[in-house]
Amino acid sequence: MAKVVVLGGGYAGMRAIKVLIDKAPKDTQLVLISNTRVHTEKTNIHEVAAGTTTPKEISFDVAEVAKPQRVKFIQDTVTGIDLDSKEVKLQDSDEPVSYDYVIIALGFRSETFGIKGAEENALPLTTLDEASAVAEHIENQIKHYQDSQDPNDLKVVVCGAGFTGIELLGELIHSTKKWAQKYNTPNVELYCVEAATSILPMFDHGLADFAVDYLKRNGVQFVLGAKISGVEPGKVVYEKDDETQEVASNSIVWTVGVSGSHVMDDPAFSSKRGRVITKDDLSLNDDHPEVFVVGDVAAIMNPANNRPWPTTAQVALKSAAHAAENVANLVSGGSATPFEFHSLGTVASLGRTQAIGEVAMGGKQVKLKGYPASALKKVIVDRSLFYDNGVSGILKHGRFDIWH
Numbered sequence: 001m002a003k004v005v006v007l008g009g010g011y012a013g014m015r016a017i018k019v020l021i022d023k024a025p026k027d028t029q030l031v032l033i034s035n036t037r038v039h040t041e042k043t044n045i046h047e048v049a050a051g052t053t054t055p056k057e058i059s060f061d062v063a064e065v066a067k068p069q070r071v072k073f074i075q076d077t078v079t080g081i082d083l084d085s086k087e088v089k090l091q092d093s094d095e096p097v098s099y100d101y102v103i104i105a106l107g108f109r110s111e112t113f114g115i116k117g118a119e120e121n122a123l124p125l126t127t128l129d130e131a132s133a134v135a136e137h138i139e140n141q142i143k144h145y146q147d148s149q150d151p152n153d154l155k156v157v158v159c160g161a162g163f164t165g166i167e168l169l170g171e172l173i174h175s176t177k178k179w180a181q182k183y184n185t186p187n188v189e190l191y192c193v194e195a196a197t198s199i200l201p202m203f204d205h206g207l208a209d210f211a212v213d214y215l216k217r218n219g220v221q222f223v224l225g226a227k228i229s230g231v232e233p234g235k236v237v238y239e240k241d242d243e244t245q246e247v248a249s250n251s252i253v254w255t256v257g258v259s260g261s262h263v264m265d266d267p268a269f270s271s272k273r274g275r276v277i278t279k280d281d282l283s284l285n286d287d288h289p290e291v292f293v294v295g296d297v298a299a300i301m302n303p304a305n306n307r308p309w310p311t312t313a314q315v316a317l318k319s320a321a322h323a324a325e326n327v328a329n330l331v332s333g334g335s336a337t338p339f340e341f342h343s344l345g346t347v348a349s350l351g352r353t354q355a356i357g358e359v360a361m362g363g364k365q366v367k368l369k370g371y372p373a374s375a376l377k378k379v380i381v382d383r384s385l386f387y388d389n390g391v392s393g394i395l396k397h398g399r400f401d402i403w404h
């Protein structure tokens with residue numbers, strides 16, 4: 001009887017377990033290890049950070065998919081993987097967990113790139129708890145203004161204008177207005193400090209301009225070509241036009257990028273920023289065909305341009321499904337096949353009712369902006385819940401506002 005261990009309960013880990021339940025021989029022993037019982041719909045984490053969605057709406061118990069009668073769930077933090085002895089080491093247990101096959105899906109962590117003060121003075125945004133802390137912090141500062149009359153209590157600086165920063169700003173437009181009304185304060189100023197001179201370069205110019213115009217019209221002030229060099233208590237310091245400049249704020253949110261899990265820093269994985277270049281079948285290397293690496297810890301190469309696919313939920317879900325199918329085949333005496341990725345498209349939301357997106361439809365790349373793009377993102381989210389969690393999951397977590 002083969003033992004398959006899946007590490008991580010994010011999009012990739014949950015999808016891998018689901019496919020293994022469906023496709024591995026029934027006597028295969030399945031184990032899921034995650035440091036939390038809660039799976040989070042991370043594509044909506046910026047909504048929690050802006051206080052427009054509650055943590056409950058985007059989380060569910062991993063046991064809803066990893067049914068206890070079929071999957072052994074271990075709640076613990078993975079500290080290392082011994083590739084030679086085929087064992088996973090855990091933080092709270094002296095007993096390592098052995099495996100015949102392992103699927104590593106340990107996800108991402110916030111990256112500071114060694115920028116001084118970022119860890120101490122800016123709020124990270126990678127977990128559900130961090131997202132709740134961001135919303136609570138911003139609301140508290142706005143409330144605090146009533147006593148302090150400090151204008152920096154009414155400023156929010158988002159560091160980095162990648163997907164996370166832009167989607168967060170799209171939500172903050174609405175929530176900061178509500179909080180300002182609630183605490184009877186003047187308007188809250190929103191800033192975004194970004195090293196690049198253009199925003200959302202992965203989108204067609206027209207779409208990127210639409211997003212930037214929309215955010216600017218709603219009060220977001222972009223500081224572009226501004227490379228953050230430090231974060232001090234109450235201010236972000238950056239280099240722009242060969243000068244050191246700063247913007248003061250009592251709410252600084254850090255969205256300048258992510259790396260793969262620390263576990264991948266082990267030299268045995270030869271990772272770069274926590275990401276491992278996989279073989280085309282998503283296994284680690286020729287020496288370890290029993291180890292598969294998927295989601296944000298994997299650098300899965302796109303043969304068309306020899307660059308890794310971006311670390312999106314879509315790539316995580318599809319790579320995990322493929323790795324799990326390969327493991328199911330290997331356990332049954334078959335062989336692993338190469339992974340092929342065909343993107344469904346990319347959508348960046350700008351609050352609940354606006355978005356931009358480029359989507360594959362009928363063999364064509366269709367560009368969408370405004371409400372239609374926003375509705376599409378909800379459909380994509382629903383799809384992920386539907387497959388992982390069944391119809392009851394969608395009803396419970398309710399994202400049916402698309403139909404109204």
Ligand code: NAD
Pocket residue numbers: 043115159160161162163164165167193194195196226227228229255256257258310311312313346347348349
């Ligand atoms: P990111 O790496 O995509 O963006 C970080 C931004 O910070 C970049 O624009 C970069 O130029 C900027 N930056 C980096 N160093 C800086 C510095 N010193 N000073 C100023 N700016 C600096 O990170 P992210 O937005 O957290 O996204 C992480 C991953 O998750 C990405 O792969 C992204 O595609 C994915 N994601 C996708 C979606 C979606 O598909 N809707 C949503 C969120 C995240």
